[in-house]
Amino acid sequence: MAVLRRLTPAVLKAVFLAVIVFFIVRNIPLKLSDITSFLLKANVEFYASLALFALFLMLQAGIWVMIVNAVGKEGRRSGEGSGLLRLLPGLQIFINSQFAKYIPGGFWNYAGRIVLASRAGVPLNVQFSAIIYENVLLVSAALIYALMLAVTLGTPLQLVLLGVVVGGALIYFYYPRVAAWTGRMFERASKWKLLQRAIARFSGPFGDNRLSEAKAVLTRNQFFGYLACFLGSHFIMGIAFWMLTSSFSGERIGLFYAAGTFATSWLLGLFSPLPGGLGVREGFLVYFLSLKLGADVALHISVIARLWNIMAEVAFWAVIQSLTYLKRKVKVYEA
Template sequence: MDQPDPARRARRRDRWADLAATPRGEGALKRWLLLGGQLVLTVAVTWLIVDRVDLGLGELRGLDRSMWLPSPLLFIAASLLLLVAYFVSAAIWGRIVRDLGGPGLPVADSIRMFMIANLGRYLPGKVWQIAGLAALAKGRGVPPATAAGAAVIGQGIAVVAAAAVGMGALLGGPDPYPTWGLVGLALVVLAALLLAVPTVFQRIVGLWFRLTRTAARPEVGGMHALRWLALYTVNWAMYALSFWVLARSLGFGGAPIPVASAFAAAYVLGYAMVFAPAGLGPREGFLIIFLTPHLGAAPAGVLAIVARVWTTLVEVVPAGIFWLGHMARPSAAADTPEERAP
């Protein structure tokens, strides 16, 4: 005879309690709680940011459909420029690997590994991209500490470069943005000067290799840091230009420098929100804030949403193709699971 419902519910509660009491159950519970907390925090921060410009979903729904449809030629041009910018980022990483004492990687290999590892950016936290890049590069003879170090140090310098490009959004905005822009510009200049000091940069690089317990101590100095900063600044100018072309493809005007540089500024602030995968949510909120004085709240919201879909597709689709090609290689079957980590 079937057990009564109260008894069945009691047994079910006991099973869940036993599961939660095991180490595996505790770990799973913690992961779900962490993901839930990240989701709540992401939504709350995004809402607080967007609320500053009084932009609601109803206003976006009421827009003419044509505002969401880009001009095909300009959209293709923006997408190609963005893809080239992604590839340039990969080539810079390969250059940093060589400067840190690693082997000289072919540009094609750097692009393939970098794009595949970028899939990890869409997971919570900032470590998956770097871990995947180190694992993939190991199969090409790059020490994991060198590959990860090139990614970590390079990303830090890239954020400084993005901040430099993003200053145009503050300096070209309404009060009090220019004041904050001057403060930000001073901080960027200070960061560049510190990187240029040989002993400072050598200690930064040396600290990384000590933390990873690696015997290698590459001979790099301030000139390397300035070279990488210059390369990343050009790289971020390409990202900003591709975003401006995207805005033009949607028929939006606005001064080129504030509109283009808003993309870089929003990236830096979104990157600081470590709880949001790939800055999802907060980055769009900051982008709307920077664009609203130049385009209006509704067009800024449209551009922010389209830009998120656009950047994701231009990054994920080629990365997926590279990943499939990597798995189809005869040597892929012999790789360890760690070497195949995305």
């Protein structure tokens, strides 16, 4: 019985890893021979775009770490929270859980992040609040780039600017009320028995099963500050995708058109019932790119973009694993 208990975690990890690898492979619409042939023929610009996209993913993960630390500030003041989530462990938590997004269901990456962050001592109320803020800010940033795409497609600039200014002003002035209302809803939801049972399963081994003990709300200035951070990281993403399109077609579409296309396709991909926005995202990439580059080139780019995305995530993971290993070796040497 004792042997079984020791082996169970390892077996479960192996099964979970196998499931992730299976669905990642299913998400790549290419044969292994096609992938190998493509990677051997790809030019320098493709690999540069890949490195830049991996940087974008690191920035996105870094912003999540900052949000976690910001929303946990009030909990630390009241003596209920833990210390800061350090950058390197935070990046490792983010990318180690990121691959689970390819499993059908659309929540496995967040579930994995909750388990890993709980193990690192991050309170649950902080985690849930950070996930909500992260997604609201990501969608808001993508929506702004979608509006940029709308301008390049002929929508009057004055109309778009008016909508952004009015929407931004409403959010700015009514932010305290919305945050307070969200906090009350968050507190009510934390009392649901079904949610409490789920929390107990995820966080029971780590001793934290509370959602409403500490405040976990960003201030107005923090909210708009992190929105600016996401807008900046999305611009790097746009440059990476712009370089990717250029590496295939030889023709350069506009930088803001490329950034808007990728952000809009990701935003619309949220409505896909399949993991990672599969199908919907590629369809809109083909549609928007075909307006500038032709249908054949657009289809080729949309297929490779999925492989490009996964390769960037693997590169991110490899960098973080290497840094973690080197840091561990330095500690052993100093000891």
